Amino acid sequence: xxxxxxxxxxxxxxxxxxxxxxxxxxxxxxxxxxxxxxxxxxxxxxxxxxxxxxxxxxxxxxxxxxxxxxxxxxxxxxxxxxxxxxxxxxxxxxxxxxxxxxxxxxxxxxxxxxxxxxxxxxxxxxxxxxxxxxxxxxxxxxxxxxxxxxxxxxxxxxxxxxxxxxxxxxxxxxxxxxxxxxxxxxxxxxxxx
Numbered sequence: 224x225x226x227x228x229x230x231x232x233x234x235x236x237x238x239x240x241x242x243x244x245x246x247x248x249x250x251x252x253x254x255x256x257x258x259x260x261x262x263x264x265x266x267x268x269x270x271x272x273x274x275x276x277x278x279x280x281x282x283x284x285x286x287x288x289x290x291x292x293x294x295x296x297x298x299x300x301x302x303x304x305x306x307x308x309x310x311x312x313x314x315x316x317x318x319x320x321x322x323x324x325x326x327x328x329x330x331x332x333x334x335x336x337x338x339x340x341x342x343x344x345x346x347x348x349x350x351x352x353x354x355x356x357x358x359x360x361x362x363x364x365x366x367x368x369x370x371x372x373x374x375x376x377x378x379x380x381x382x383x384x385x386x387x388x389x390x391x392x393x394x395x396x397x398x399x400x401x402x403x404x405x406x407x408x409x410x411x412x413x414x415x416x
Contacts, residue, residue, distance in 0.1 A: 226279070244288070247265075323344050377402055
């Protein structure tokens with residue numbers, strides 16, 4: 224759908240230079256999605272793996288975030304192998320609703336209520352990022368935290384339009400449950416893609 228070089232704005236790798244490959248296609252249907260134009264894969268031109276790797280390696284950074292839409296709707300084996308061969312670190316941001324394919328250096332699972340994550344994907348997550356839209360999301364977060372590995376980093380991130388209401392609740396929750404951390408969409412504060 225689109226690709227660009229920027230700063231990773233959220234989660235564990237916040238603040239690091241990264242090349243984003245946003246793949247078209249998503250059937251998860253989050254009401255707060257900020258890239259709904261990504262949902263229809265056929266609305267976007269196909270790009271070759273060679274061209275994606277060349278674009279990603281045209282910059283100084285070698286961290287590549289593969290996101291969507293829902294990137295795991297695609298078999299990412301060849302793309303991630305080519306990126307690794309070019310010296311890149313492969314990071315994925317996924318809802319976890321589809322089987323994991325590809326070679327990954329960092330797996331961020333951000334499960335959505337509209338389509339459950341697969342236990343096999345949750346088990347491999349380096350990072351669990353829960354979007355907090357309302358108070359019930361804290362209990363939902365704990366249910367998913369019970370399904371990830373003991374070394375998985377746990378993040379609570381306010382949904383952007385609800386941040387003024389949810390941020391005080393998130394701060395209090397993290398103070399009471401310190402295994403969780405706060406994640407913010409810093410790229411939106413910085414006004415960068």
